Amino acid sequence: MIKLRTMARATLFALAPLILASCGGSDSPTGPSGPVWTTVASGTTQALNGVAGTAASDVWAVGTGGTILHYNGSGWAPASSGATNALFGVWAASSADAWAVGQNATLLHYNGTNWSTATWPGAASQIVNGVWGTGPADVWAVGSNGLILHYNGTAWSAVTSGVTSFLFSVWGKSSSDVWAVGYDSNAGQSTILHYDGTSWRPSPTTSTQILTAVWGSSSTDVWAVGSSGAALHYTGTNWASVVSGTVQDFYGVWGTSASNVLAVGSNGAVAQYNGTSWSYAPSGNVFRYGVWGSAADNVWVVGAAGAIFHFSAP
Numbered sequence: 676m677i678k679l680r681t682m683a684r685a686t687l688f689a690l691a692p693l694i695l696a697s698c699g700g701s702d703s704p705t706g707p708s709g710p711v712w713t714t715v716a717s718g719t720t721q722a723l724n725g726v727a728g729t730a731a732s733d734v735w736a737v738g739t740g741g742t743i744l745h746y747n748g749s750g751w752a753p754a755s756s757g758a759t760n761a762l763f764g765v766w767a768a769s770s771a772d773a774w775a776v777g778q779n780a781t782l783l784h785y786n787g788t789n790w791s792t793a794t795w796p797g798a799a800s801q802i803v804n805g806v807w808g809t810g811p812a813d814v815w816a817v818g819s820n821g822l823i824l825h826y827n828g829t830a831w832s833a834v835t836s837g838v839t840s841f842l843f844s845v846w847g848k849s850s851s852d853v854w855a856v857g858y859d860s861n862a863g864q865s866t867i868l869h870y871d872g873t874s875w876r877p878s879p880t881t882s883t884q885i886l887t888a889v890w891g892s893s894s895t896d897v898w899a900v901g902s903s904g905a906a907l908h909y910t911g912t913n914w915a916s917v918v919s920g921t922v923q924d925f926y927g928v929w930g931t932s933a934s935n936v937l938a939v940g941s942n943g944a945v946a947q948y949n950g951t952s953w954s955y956a957p958s959g960n961v962f963r964y965g966v967w968g969s970a971a972d973n974v975w976v977v978g979a980a981g982a983i984f985h986f987s988a989p
Contacts, residue, residue, distance in 0.1 A: 712945075712958050712976075715983045717744060717751050723977035725764045725775075725805075726965040734967070735785075736977045737762035737775045743783075743790060746975070751983065756783055756790045764805040764816075764844075772811050774826075776803035782816070782824075782831060795824055795831035805844040805855075815870075817842035817855045823868075823875060836875050840866035844888045846897075854878075854909075856886035856899045865907075867899060867914060880914045882907055888928045888938075896933045898948070900925035906938065906946075906953060919946050920955035927966040927976070939963035939976050958984070 717723065721742040728734030732748030741758035743765075744751045756762070760778040767773035771787025780801045782793040801822050808814030812828030821838040823845075824831050836842070840859040847853030851872025859866050865882035868875045884905035891897030895911030906919040919925070923944035930936035934950030943959040961982045968974030974986035 712984050712986050715751065715985050717977075717981040717983045718753060719744065719981040721981055722964070722979050723981060723983065724762065724964045726975050726977045727765045727767055727967045728969065728975075729767045729770055731969040731973055733767070733770045734969075734975055735765045735767060735773055735775070736965070736975070736983065737765045737777070738977070738981075741777075743775060754785075754790060757792065758783060758790075763803070766806045766808060766814070768808060768811045768814075774806050774808075774814060774816070776806045776816050776818075778802055793831060795833065797822070797824075797833055804842060807845045807847060807853075809847065809850045813850050815845045815847070815853060815855075817845045817857070823855065834875065836868060838866055838868065838877065842866065842868075843886065846889045846891065848891060848894045852894050854889050854891070854897060854899075856889045856901075858885040858901075865899075865901070865905075867907075878909075878914065880907065882914070882916060887924075887926050890928045890930060890936070892930060892933045892936075898928050898930075898936055898938075900928045900938045900940075904940075904944075904946075906948075917953065919953045921946060921957075923957070926962075926964045929966045929968060929974075931968070931971045935971050937966055937974065939966045939978075945976075 721738045721740045723736045723738035726736045734746040736744040739761040741756040743754040743756045760781045762777035765775045773785040775783040780799050783790050803818040806816045814826035816824040821836040823834045823836040840857045842857035845855045853870035855868040857866040865886045867878040869878045884901045886899045886901040889899045897909040899907040902924045904919040904921040906917045907914045923941045925938045925940040928938045936948035938946045943957045945958050946955045963978040965977045976984040
């Protein structure tokens with residue numbers, strides 16, 4: 676069956692052979708040298724689509740069925756979201772301020788005690804895929820049909836994107852340097868947008884891949900990853916495709932510096948960029964959808980069927 680992570684994303688990913696699989700079994704600790712990958716109990720079999728946090732003892736994971744899990748430094752525990760829609764993205768400004776987004780225009784806010792639903796003046800059928808911000812009063816969310824939302828600390832509002840693309844991910848270095856990536860099914864081409872503090876504008880690319888995630892270490896070092904092992908690098912002037920070493924689909928990207936970047940994806944895909952080139956070291960066969968860490972040797976990856984993997988010093 677052709678899918679993207681969950682049913683909510685099937686519409687777009689029917690355009691490309693991105694296959695969602697829930698594969699069981701243990702995950703072999705064959706990640707990058709040094710620290711190793713270990714499997715951690717999540718307590719759920721729901722697909723986990725996104726992970727983010729503020730510290731080693733404050734990490735959130737979100738997934739299908741309104742699933743929200745929290746890691747407090749000792750173990751993962753479920754948190755009541757009050758939602759049943761699939762959640763695709765999560766971001767936290769502090770231990771008392773976090774956002775989760777998902778299917779049917781779902782926007783959830785955590786205030787340090789509980790999660791509650793937030794609203795915005797738009798279509799309830801929209802899918803919100805990614806969320807990121809610089810702080811409590813500057814948060815961005817992106818989704819279907821070119822949807823871009825902004826939160827100013829009080830309310831969410833729609834911002835003109837100028838595109839009808841399916842946007843999957845948003846990340847920035849500052850309030851005037853923000854990137855969003857996705858795919859234009861009409862043009863059959865990747866979509867990359869940049870916000871300069873005033874407006875969103877397209878950033879030229881010749882890529883035809885579905886871009887699912889974006890992250891950078893600086894304004895002149897940004898990575899976008901996606902279908903068929905796509906890895907695009909921005910160095911401050913333009914975007915260029917870089918050989919990733921795999922044709923597996925990437926769903927998440929994160930790093931600690933220009934010489935330490937991780938991308939994860941289908942069939943246990945794990946790739947690492949060392950500042951010069953990508954090396955591909957698949958770990959098991961479980962699909963991996965999100966990656967985030969508090970340090971180079973403390974990284975969390977989430978994926979299909981409630982899978983959670985931890986990359987840490989042995």
